[in-house]
Amino acid sequence: MSEQRHQVTVTVNGVTRRAEVPARRLLADFLRMDLRLTGTHLGCEHGVCGACTVLLDGVPVRSCLIFAVSVDGHAVTTVEGCCEPAGELGPVQQAFHECHGLQCGFCTPGFITTITAYLEENPKPTEEEAREAIGGNLCRCTGYQNIVAAVLRAAELKREREATP
Amino acid sequence: MKPPPVVYHGPDTVAEAVRLLAEHGAEAKVLAGGQSLVPMLNMRLTAPARLVDVNRLDELAYVRTDLHGVRVGALARHADVERATHAFEAIPLLRQAVRTVAHPTIRNRGTTVGSLVHADPCGEMPAVLALLDGEVTLRSERDGERIVAARDFFVGPMESACREDEIAVEAYFPRPRGRTGSDWREVSRRNGDYALCGVGTLVRVDEVGAVVGATAVYIAMGPVPQVVDVTEAVAGADIASGVAWAAAGQIAADRLEPEDDIHAGADYRRHLARVLTARSLQAAYEAVAP
Numbered sequence: 001m002s003e004q005r006h007q008v009t010v011t012v013n014g015v016t017r018r019a020e021v022p023a024r025r026l027l028a029d030f031l032r033m034d035l036r037l038t039g040t041h042l043g044c045e046h047g048v049c050g051a052c053t054v055l056l057d058g059v060p061v062r063s064c065l066i067f068a069v070s071v072d073g074h075a076v077t078t079v080e081g082c083c084e085p086a087g088e089l090g091p092v093q094q095a096f097h098e099c100h101g102l103q104c105g106f107c108t109p110g111f112i113t114t115i116t117a118y119l120e121e122n123p124k125p126t127e128e129e130a131r132e133a134i135g136g137n138l139c140r141c142t143g144y145q146n147i148v149a150a151v152l153r154a155a156e157l158k159r160e161r162e163a164t165p
Numbered sequence: 166m167k168p169p170p171v172v173y174h175g176p177d178t179v180a181e182a183v184r185l186l187a188e189h190g191a192e193a194k195v196l197a198g199g200q201s202l203v204p205m206l207n208m209r210l211t212a213p214a215r216l217v218d219v220n221r222l223d224e225l226a227y228v229r230t231d232l233h234g235v236r237v238g239a240l241a242r243h244a245d246v247e248r249a250t251h252a253f254e255a256i257p258l259l260r261q262a263v264r265t266v267a268h269p270t271i272r273n274r275g276t277t278v279g280s281l282v283h284a285d286p287c288g289e290m291p292a293v294l295a296l297l298d299g300e301v302t303l304r305s306e307r308d309g310e311r312i313v314a315a316r317d318f319f320v321g322p323m324e325s326a327c328r329e330d331e332i333a334v335e336a337y338f339p340r341p342r343g344r345t346g347s348d349w350r351e352v353s354r355r356n357g358d359y360a361l362c363g364v365g366t367l368v369r370v371d372e373v374g375a376v377v378g379a380t381a382v383y384i385a386m387g388p389v390p391q392v393v394d395v396t397e398a399v400a401g402a403d404i405a406s407g408v409a410w411a412a413a414g415q416i417a418a419d420r421l422e423p424e425d426d427i428h429a430g431a432d433y434r435r436h437l438a439r440v441l442t443a444r445s446l447q448a449a450y451e452a453v454a455p
Contacts (some may be wrong), residue, residue: 001168023173023216024206045166046204053270059244060270065203069173070196070220106396114270135356 013081026139030068050137053110079109091157101150103141168206187306188331200275234339243272258347268357296382311454320387346452362437374455414442
């Protein structure tokens with residue numbers, strides 16, 4: 001018996017995308033395999049590492065723990081959507097660059113999406129709050145010091161950019 | 166590490182969900198937040214033939230507070246419970262505990278009612294429901310609605326009283342009586358991990374601030390949430406010295422029967438329960454002390 005397939009329509013980074021997928025297609029695999037958006041990385045595939053974090057209607061979620069069919073009709077932002085409209089680095093990306101917040105880069109997409117959403121909620125975090133905000137994301141290059149610095153720098157950059165449109 | 170093939174149902178109403186479960190319950194699993202179910206599917210620890218996805222049941226996406234307590238619908242995410250100021254003001258324990266459920270990203274998707282049905286012995290929200298003497302409303306085509314008290318709801322590890330043809334539509338957390346302070350704390354190896362031992366406490370005081378009742382609940386210390394009444398150690402006792410809190414901790418440690426596992430030995434867990442109980446009771450008391 002062939003697997004039942006479902007038509008799924010999702011607005012990804014502002015663009016309406018459509019694909020026909022089996023029910024068991026994870027959102028992460030939908031993004032990577034069906035839409036060829038490979039910026040979203042899959043590490044543990046059981047919700048522990050945070051690499052696959054995307055924004056669902058603006059809210060960070062694990063894309064390895066959600067079925068694509070469940071988010072039919074919703075909006076998703078991936079790391080590809082965390083840049084400026086003209087394609088320059090977004091404030092969080094720029095801060096990671098400046099603070100050396102990545103080494104191998106595997107975990108980075110999950111950090112970028114998580115921090116992008118967090119700064120909307122808390123535009124001026126303390127160092128302790130920054131550390132708490134990234135508590136659900138693992139980096140095995142042991143880059144947490146620089147990632148915490150990048151959160152604080154990203155907050156600065158975001159404020160500067162918003163002040164000078 | 167990919168889920169097995171499954172037939173998917175995405176009902177738009179509770180009535181439709183209940184009808185699907187009446188027809189397919191034996192081979193179906195309800196999918197709400199999926200933050201426990203999907204890992205189990207990905208790891209192929211479970212393989213239901215069908216999923217009934219309740220994420221479109223917007224009618225169940227609520228956190229409501231009235232004079233008696235807080236009602237949480239099946240589609241309210243942990244983050245909704247955490248953010249609801251009215252719920253926090255009525256029952257501070259809800260926010261105190263839900264903040265220790267995994268990480269913020271998991272709480273954005275995971276549902277409180279789903280965690281009750283999942284009945285993980287390490288789950289915080291089952292313990293909160295047990296400590297507050299709350300209840301869960303279940304709905305099925307066969308029986309309509311039935312309400313199950315927390316003490317009957319948690320049957321065993323990962324086992325609740327929710328039948329396969331039922332959907333848990335609401336949890337009710339009653340507001341503690343009188344002047345009652347609360348606290349939640351736990352020890353885990355890493356931020357956001359399962360607790361090695363977690364404790365929630367309620368301390369009730371009278372008009373002049375004397376302690377008249379104290380209860381504690383434990384996670385990761387037995388197959389289901391363990392509620393221990395420690396009133397005998399603290400009621401009318403000399404609170405200032407701290408001796409009464411320590412005595413309460415000892416009562417709890419003597420009463421609990423934790424097990425060894427890869428993360429911690431039973432003796433260490435009992436030690437944690439003793440120490441955390443004393444600290445937690447003191448904090449709960451100080452929240453309402455004159």
